[in-house]
Amino acid sequence: MSSQADRSYALRTKKMALSAILAALAMILSYVEAMVPMPVPIPGIKLGLANLVILLAIYRLGFKYALAINCIRIFVTGLLFTGVFGILYSLAGGLLSLLVMYLLYRTEIFSMVGASMAGGVAHNLGQLLTACLIMSNIRLMSYFAVLLFAGMGSGILMGIVAWLVCQRLPHLKI
């Protein structure tokens, strides 16, 4: 075998190991977040700490790895803590937000903060649409304004943190 093939195997192994670490980190952040009380009693308003990891994975590992990390996080934390309904909500929000962030990343005209902001809004929209489907009631959409602003706020915050992390971890580049 050529040394080039060896190198590509080594790279894949490195990416896989990093994905596993990031998946574990995302799960821990989801858990930590569940323990932080939010000042407003509206479901869906949260920091989105796990989004940090997903954002980093999109920028440093690629879409496939980010998708895998996100799915592992959602299913494992769902099975451990929130149950099947929790998984449904998380999946809808998590996948929509991942898709939006990846598309914005691909356009290359947005920074991490912009992508994260749109991702936060997409996450809340996905969850709200799921709630509408489960409750079979479109009137729930009246929460959308609140959740949109909340998603923007937490998205911007997490985008800034993710950017700072990226600055401090330049060697994470693969």
Added chain:
Amino acid sequence: MIKKADIALFFLLLAAGLVVSFASLSADTGDKVLITVSGETYGTYDLSKDQTIHVSHDGHTNNITIKDGSVSMSYSDCANQVCVHTGAISQTKDSIVCLPNRVMVEIIDSKAGGDVDVISG
């Protein structure tokens, strides 16, 4: 770190949020309380008549109290208690939602036909 497109997107989302806010702020005073469970109508009650309604569904219990023209979820056996903390509502734009038990309390205006207001996202 912040690019022009970010700022454009920020204002776009802000504008969208404001439009949605104004669309959902068209409040009216209703006169009936509509309780739905799993998307199906459980019952319609008079907002002016003080009473407590016990909703039992799939082994879950919710108590809805109508008092002095406003409605509140006085008890729920759900885990998160978001519905109980919502407090009392009295206008048609308001609703109390208990997602775990799939119970929803809305105020409708029977004179206006009690139609739902549809907001396109």
